[in-house]
Amino acid sequence: MDKLLEFLRRKRHWLLFVVMEVLALFVLFNTGLYHRVLGLTATNAVVGRVNTVMSQARSYMNLREENHRLMARIASLEGQYMQLQQQMSFAIADTVRPLVFVPDSTCLESPKLSFVTARVISATDHSLDNHLVIDKGRAHGILPDMTVMSDRGVVGVVASVSNYYAVVITLIHPKLKLSCRIKGSNYVGSLSWEDPADESNAFLSDLPNHAEVKEGDTVLTSGYSYTFVPNLMVGRVSSLKARSSNRDRGHNINLTGQSAFSTVSVKFATDFSRLRFVYVLRSTPVREAQALEDSMMIRNGR
Amino acid sequence: MDVRKIIIAFVAVLMAILQPWVFSPIYFAGLATPFPYLLILMLLPVDTKQTTMLWYGFGTGVLIDVIGGTPGLFTAALTFSAFVRKYLILLFLDREVSVTQPPSSTNLRSGFFLFLLLLVSIHLGVLMFLDALTLFDALYLLRRWGSSVLLTYIILILLYFLLPIAPKKD
Numbered sequence: 001m002d003k004l005l006e007f008l009r010r011k012r013h014w015l016l017f018v019v020m021e022v023l024a025l026f027v028l029f030n031t032g033l034y035h036r037v038l039g040l041t042a043t044n045a046v047v048g049r050v051n052t053v054m055s056q057a058r059s060y061m062n063l064r065e066e067n068h069r070l071m072a073r074i075a076s077l078e079g080q081y082m083q084l085q086q087q088m089s090f091a092i093a094d095t096v097r098p099l100v101f102v103p104d105s106t107c108l109e110s111p112k113l114s115f116v117t118a119r120v121i122s123a124t125d126h127s128l129d130n131h132l133v134i135d136k137g138r139a140h141g142i143l144p145d146m147t148v149m150s151d152r153g154v155v156g157v158v159a160s161v162s163n164y165y166a167v168v169i170t171l172i173h174p175k176l177k178l179s180c181r182i183k184g185s186n187y188v189g190s191l192s193w194e195d196p197a198d199e200s201n202a203f204l205s206d207l208p209n210h211a212e213v214k215e216g217d218t219v220l221t222s223g224y225s226y227t228f229v230p231n232l233m234v235g236r237v238s239s240l241k242a243r244s245s246n247r248d249r250g251h252n253i254n255l256t257g258q259s260a261f262s263t264v265s266v267k268f269a270t271d272f273s274r275l276r277f278v279y280v281l282r283s284t285p286v287r288e289a290q291a292l293e294d295s296m297m298i299r300n301g302r
Numbered sequence: 303m304d305v306r307k308i309i310i311a312f313v314a315v316l317m318a319i320l321q322p323w324v325f326s327p328i329y330f331a332g333l334a335t336p337f338p339y340l341l342i343l344m345l346l347p348v349d350t351k352q353t354t355m356l357w358y359g360f361g362t363g364v365l366i367d368v369i370g371g372t373p374g375l376f377t378a379a380l381t382f383s384a385f386v387r388k389y390l391i392l393l394f395l396d397r398e399v400s401v402t403q404p405p406s407s408t409n410l411r412s413g414f415f416l417f418l419l420l421l422v423s424i425h426l427g428v429l430m431f432l433d434a435l436t437l438f439d440a441l442y443l444l445r446r447w448g449s450s451v452l453l454t455y456i457i458l459i460l461l462y463f464l465l466p467i468a469p470k471k472d
Contacts, residue, residue: 024360
């Protein structure tokens with residue numbers, strides 16, 4: 001302490017000099033406008049630069065924390081985005097009215113149909129066992145044999161149901177045959193799909209040979225089914241030429257042939273490779289009629 | 303009180319009055335302004351304590367600023383000059399000379415004139431820098447500084463020879 005005091009005593013002229021200079025400069029920079037402005041400018045420039053450097057340093061030091069915070073924020077926003085996206089998809093799907101019933105002069109009254117919108121959670125379209133799995137089941141009123149539509153046309157039929165899921169056999173399944181007719185006429189044929197390499201086209205066979213069919217004609221469900229109500233959109237005639245295998249098998253030939261029946265190619269209205277949402281028609285399956293027919297067949301068989 | 307100190311104080315007050323009213327308005331050749339108040343730094347003995355020197359410089363500066371309406375400007379410059387005076391003298395001072403006398407050609411010999419030139423240059427340099435603060439016209443500032451240093455230096459030399467400042471040689 002004594003040494004410090006002694007040092008200060010010896011160098012007191014330095015202390016006095018600093019005090020006097022500071023006092024003089026303080027007065028200089030705080031009284032005259034010119035010097036005050038210059039002083040403020042210089043001070044601001046220096047302080048601003050120091051603040052910038054300090055701010056950058058602080059930002060750099062806080063980058064890890066900031067990064068964690070941003071990652072958490074991104075995760076939160078991603079979750080919200082996915083939730084909104086899903087809600088939006090369902091909302092859009094609910095606003096699309098499926099093209100299920102095509103008015104026709106042969107059908108005076110349109111059936112009252114209600115739908116359950118379901119999301120496709122699994123689909124196969126390149127095998128001989130094509131089917132869909134949808135995220136609605138018995139708990140949502142889905143029952144076996146209900147018709148499944150897309151916003152374009154018929155997709156298939158509900159095959160089995162659990163509480164919250166259902167399996168749908170699609171039209172591109174070789175075992176599913178659908179009775180169809182050409183719109184504007186009562187000519188009925190049987191629609192079937194056989195070619196795993198082509199999931200967009202099927203064959204409408206057993207059409208009367210004299211039927212007037214043109215390419216582009218609309219193909220609808222005929223209603224001769226316990227599952228599908230009439231006049232549901234199925235597709236359009238894409239070609240009048242019959243497949244050679246059918247000709248070879250002697251089932252049908254083309255419309256100008258001598259066979260009693262003919263076959264046309266039908267392009268599905270539904271794109272089975274792009275199905276995201278489907279609509280299950282909550283029509284009551286005509287189980288009673290089917291049971292009656294079955295009992296008749298058993299009785300006749302006996 | 304020592305008569306010498308009274309005389310120096312009187313000279314300091316006189317110079318402080320004359321500077322803003324008489325000398326500062328002078329712009330010789332549009333550039334040079336005389337600052338003869340530096341005379342007081344020549345009147346104090348070489349061995350004057352630094353604190354005393356500082357008080358002289360500070361006091362004279364305050365007086366000039368108060369009269370001239372330039373608060374802080376002359377105070378800062380003259381305090382600084384008073385502080386460096388000792389270190390400038392030490393550059394030229396011989397060991398075997400009297401330090402109780404003011405700096406002169408007697409104790410500093412020919413170094414006195416260089417000392418005086420350095421003192422004037424430093425003082426006016428600080429003064430003009432503080433006055434301008436920005437070197438927005440460095441050439442003008444340099445010319446003004448050079449011409450003012452020359453004019454002040456000549457005046458101080460004249461005063462040195464005309465006034466009984468220099469001690470008589472033994």
